[in-house]
Amino acid sequence: xIEGLAALYIFMLAGFTGYxxxxxxxxxxxxxxxxxxxxVHGIVLVGAxxxxxxxxxxxxxxxxxxxxxxxxxxxxxxYVVTERMLEMFKPSxxxxxxxxx
Amino acid sequence: MNIIIQASYFIAAALFILGLKQMSSPxxxxxxxxxxxxxxxxxxxVTFFIPEIIDSDxxxxxxxLIVVAIAVGGGFxxxxxxxxxxxxxxxxxxxxxxxxxxxxxxxxxxxxxKATREVxxxxxxxxxxxxxxxVTVLAILGALIGTISFSGSIIAWAKLDGRLNTSKLLPKxxxxxxxxxxxxxxxxxxxxxxxDLTPIIIFFALALILGVFITVPVxxxxxxxxxxxxNALTGLAVGFEGYVLGNAAMIIAGIVVGSAGSLLxxxxxxxxxxxxxxxxxxxxxxxxxxxxxxxxxxxxxIQGQDAGxxxxxxxxxxIIPGYGMAVAQAQHKVWELTQLxxxxxxxxxxxxxxxxxxxxxxxxxxxAEAGVPYDMIYDMDDINADFKNTTVTLIIGANxxxxxxxxxxxxxxxxxxxxxDAMDSDNVIVIKRxxxxxxxxxxxxxxxxxxxxxxFGDGQKATNELIQAVKEL
Numbered sequence: 001x002i003e004g005l006a007a008l009y010i011f012m013l014a015g016f017t018g019y020x021x022x023x024x025x026x027x028x029x030x031x032x033x034x035x036x037x038x039x040v041h042g043i044v045l046v047g048a049x050x051x052x053x054x055x056x057x058x059x060x061x062x063x064x065x066x067x068x069x070x071x072x073x074x075x076x077x078x079y080v081v082t083e084r085m086l087e088m089f090k091p092s093x094x095x096x097x098x099x100x101x
Numbered sequence: 102m103n104i105i106i107q108a109s110y111f112i113a114a115a116l117f118i119l120g121l122k123q124m125s126s127p128x129x130x131x132x133x134x135x136x137x138x139x140x141x142x143x144x145x146x147v148t149f150f151i152p153e154i155i156d157s158d159x160x161x162x163x164x165x166l167i168v169v170a171i172a173v174g175g176g177f178x179x180x181x182x183x184x185x186x187x188x189x190x191x192x193x194x195x196x197x198x199x200x201x202x203x204x205x206x207x208x209x210x211x212x213x214x215k216a217t218r219e220v221x222x223x224x225x226x227x228x229x230x231x232x233x234x235x236v237t238v239l240a241i242l243g244a245l246i247g248t249i250s251f252s253g254s255i256i257a258w259a260k261l262d263g264r265l266n267t268s269k270l271l272p273k274x275x276x277x278x279x280x281x282x283x284x285x286x287x288x289x290x291x292x293x294x295x296x297d298l299t300p301i302i303i304f305f306a307l308a309l310i311l312g313v314f315i316t317v318p319v320x321x322x323x324x325x326x327x328x329x330x331x332n333a334l335t336g337l338a339v340g341f342e343g344y345v346l347g348n349a350a351m352i353i354a355g356i357v358v359g360s361a362g363s364l365l366x367x368x369x370x371x372x373x374x375x376x377x378x379x380x381x382x383x384x385x386x387x388x389x390x391x392x393x394x395x396x397x398x399x400x401x402x403i404q405g406q407d408a409g410x411x412x413x414x415x416x417x418x419x420i421i422p423g424y425g426m427a428v429a430q431a432q433h434k435v436w437e438l439t440q441l442x443x444x445x446x447x448x449x450x451x452x453x454x455x456x457x458x459x460x461x462x463x464x465x466x467x468x469a470e471a472g473v474p475y476d477m478i479y480d481m482d483d484i485n486a487d488f489k490n491t492t493v494t495l496i497i498g499a500n501x502x503x504x505x506x507x508x509x510x511x512x513x514x515x516x517x518x519x520x521x522d523a524m525d526s527d528n529v530i531v532i533k534r535x536x537x538x539x540x541x542x543x544x545x546x547x548x549x550x551x552x553x554x555x556x557f558g559d560g561q562k563a564t565n566e567l568i569q570a571v572k573e574l
Contacts, residue, residue, distance in 0.1 A: 034329055036137065037121060046110075047204075047346050053151065064211050073197060074201035075175070080183055082134045
């Protein structure tokens with residue numbers, strides 16, 4: 001378990017990390033990066049599995065089932081779409097250093 | 102076992118951050134998503150071995166349910182994600198994002214239900230007493246944000262997919278939204294204070310409605326901002342529910358996405374010279390589609406043959422793609438044309454407006470799909486000064502992003518939005534399906550300018566005519 005104050009530090013540091021990562025991104029990667037970050041919050045799947053895993057009543061199982069269903073959709077869909085997009089990024093043959101921004 | 106699980110979550114979180122970092126450069130982007138994917142697989146696998154799950158009274162049922170849910174949800178997403186055309190990418194991202202928001206909200210629902218059970222059984226006096234005040238607050242907040250992101254993303258998906266064209270549900274929409282928002286917050290407070298089921302159900306229902314109501318009035322041109330915002334919101338919701346469950350990987354991944362997404366949303370809104378609040382409360386050209394024509398003079402038509410010749414003898418051609426190119430699937434033809442022109446010694450550049458298409462970078466993805474190297478593609482700030490040296494600017498299915506009234510007409514709803522200065526070039530050729538106004542519903546004076554010629558037709562067909570013309574020379 002993460003206790004209150006430690007969690008607060010995690011919140012803060014993670015916040016700065018996200019800001020740092022995206023602040024130097026060329027425009028051409030905005031859509032793939034949005035898609036990539038969309039995949040990363042698919043980690044919600046893990047939480048959904050936990051919620052369903054410890055469910056004790058039928059109602060909890062039904063809601064937990066929906067949670068896992070949705071979470072898996074987020075994670076898998078996010079990955080497939082991002083991977084397809086990034087696969088297409090190739091530099092031209094002559095020079096591969098320019099990023100256009 | 103517990104230490105292995107915790108270590109795996111730690112590694113997963115690190116892989117997510119490293120992966121995102123690599124995704125921010127075109128050279129390493131591909132590796133980035135693979136790393137993040139490895140982190141996800143690791144985190145998912147170890148979750149099956151969490152002691153609480155294995156020691157649960159319903160371990161076999163629950164584990165079966167988990168596997169079935171992953172197979173069904175993941176399978177659906179796998180096939181839809183593989184099948185979707187590159188042009189429809191934005192709405193798919195919106196949908197997967199909505200699913201994530203929904204998952205976060207349902208996790209909160211399960212936790213709150215558990216707490217009400219404890220209250221009913223007399224083990225706790227209230228929900229905060231059962232879960233702890235901090236956990237309860239974050240659970241409710243995550244539920245609110247996640248639910249709004251869920252229903253809002255579904256609406257965004259429906260709008261982009263052409264299944265929902267209305268920009269208005271009710272009269273005085275903004276006023277009603279405010280009331281629904283206040284009511285939702287009211288019930289969120291009562292979820293905290295009361296201990297039974299009724300306020301929880303009403304709270305979730307209201308939050309669902311609020312997400313729908315917020316998104317429906319948003320103008321189509323503002324859709325990228327909304328999708329990005331919902332992406333950030335889902336991240337936040339996931340982070341909050343991560344705290345509720347005591348899962349550090351969820352907190353880190355969620356909050357990183359939350360802050361990265363917020364910044365991205367801000368960048369996008371700035372690119373359109375609008376504040377994020379403005380996007381919500383003043384949709385551009387909402388309601389009726391304004392197709393007023395003829396008031397600014399005549400559009401001058403040009404045939405594909407002549408346009409092709411003009412471009413073949415140009416010294417520099419700048420191509421501005423827009424959503425019309427995506428709809429017509431013309432990106433491959435455009436690249437073919439580019440290669441032909443380059444072979445004739447013409448300097449060809451692509452100019453991308455930050456919000457061209459339905460998402461930032463949407464056009465880049467399509468051009469990349471066709472094989473256009475990314476060093477031929479220029480951002481707005483880099484290319485705008487270069488239009489003066491351009492013989493022909495070819496606009497394919499773009500409209501609002503080259504509308505000069507954004508600079509000159511203070512009464513225009515687009516006023517203040519930075520645009521590509523296509524009108525500075527010697528000739529402008531516009532490929533356009535019909536004479537109607539752009540997505541925002543605003544008339545474009547560029548189309549009536551003296552140096553502008555219209556090449557009417559579907560983007561793919563018109564580009565084909567240009568290719569034929571250049572080939573025949």
